[in-house]
Amino acid sequence: MKKVAVVGAGLMGAQIGAEYALAGHEVVLVTRSQPSADAALGRAHAAIRGLISHGLVPVAKGEAALPRMRVSTDLRAACEGRDVIVESVAEDLGAKADVLDTAARAAPDAILCSNTSSIPIATLGEAARAPERTLGTHYANPAILMPAVEVIPGPRTERRHVEMIVGLLRDMGKEPIIAPDIPGFLWNRLQFALLREAARLVTEHGVDPAAVDLAVKRAIGRRWSLIGPFETMALGGRETFVKIARLLFAELGRDVDPEALARIDLPPAEALRSLASERDAELMRWRKRDLEERSG
Numbered sequence: 001m002k003k004v005a006v007v008g009a010g011l012m013g014a015q016i017g018a019e020y021a022l023a024g025h026e027v028v029l030v031t032r033s034q035p036s037a038d039a040a041l042g043r044a045h046a047a048i049r050g051l052i053s054h055g056l057v058p059v060a061k062g063e064a065a066l067p068r069m070r071v072s073t074d075l076r077a078a079c080e081g082r083d084v085i086v087e088s089v090a091e092d093l094g095a096k097a098d099v100l101d102t103a104a105r106a107a108p109d110a111i112l113c114s115n116t117s118s119i120p121i122a123t124l125g126e127a128a129r130a131p132e133r134t135l136g137t138h139y140a141n142p143a144i145l146m147p148a149v150e151v152i153p154g155p156r157t158e159r160r161h162v163e164m165i166v167g168l169l170r171d172m173g174k175e176p177i178i179a180p181d182i183p184g185f186l187w188n189r190l191q192f193a194l195l196r197e198a199a200r201l202v203t204e205h206g207v208d209p210a211a212v213d214l215a216v217k218r219a220i221g222r223r224w225s226l227i228g229p230f231e232t233m234a235l236g237g238r239e240t241f242v243k244i245a246r247l248l249f250a251e252l253g254r255d256v257d258p259e260a261l262a263r264i265d266l267p268p269a270e271a272l273r274s275l276a277s278e279r280d281a282e283l284m285r286w287r288k289r290d291l292e293e294r295s296g
Contacts, residue, residue: 002168007087014047023168028069138185
């Protein structure tokens with residue numbers, strides 16, 4: 001059993017804490033105020049009970065995980081004696097640097113993990129003044145349901161710390177993916193490459209944003225949930241893809257103004273709440289199938 005602190009217990013942080021607790025670890029969720037701490041614990045408990053209700057976690061295992069979690073509003077005290085500290089605060093360099101620096105001084109032997117989606121791990125490691133034990137663990141949202149976690153070593157991260165975190169994640173049923181410490185790491189580079197071309201289709205070619213969403217949901221998205229792009233190329237024939245790439249790569253490589261995204265008409269978020277619920281229900285079903293396949 002490891003002693004784990006999760007700093008910044010919004011929806012993502014609370015779910016990360018819940019997963020560590022389900023794996024048998026002692027977890028403290030750290031927030032800035034008592035009301036936010038109470039809310040964080042409520043979110044973590046709700047995440048576990050959601051897994052129980054969908055048959056993804058046995059009742060006894062889920063109920064046993066609940067008392068392994070507690071909350072704190074004292075960052076330094078909460079980090080003392082921890083083996084692993086997961087930073088999951090807002091995507092702001094100053095905020096993350098402050099948390100990691102305090103955590104590193106409070107727990108001189110802890111592995112420091114950041115849930116950053118864009119800030120270089122090298123930068124965060126230097127900010128913490130502990131680059132040898134700082135790495136990224138970037139979760140996909142919702143963290144409790146998505147199996148993949150990007151593990152991003154910095155240039156000075158010691159291999160033994162990377163191996164420790166990879167092992168913990170695998171024991172939790174996650175699928176760690178080692179990613180390079182470059183802007184966007186791995187899946188955000190893929191995601192924003194697609195988003196860049198989607199913006200061009202809408203702003204330069206007059207494509208309806210709804211048509212772009214439909215093409216992803218009903219075509220390539222469904223296929224990619226089963227086989228990745230290189231597997232698709234292998235099945236479709238390398239030469240065919242190379243020929244298409246010769247025609248398209250030069251066209252697709254042109255720059256797109258990021259502000260184009262601000263000019264695209266999007267549906268109001270409230271109108272998508274039911275869609276988000278459908279997404280989570282489908283992710284629950286996928287996760288259940290994954291677990292059934294793993295158990296044989």
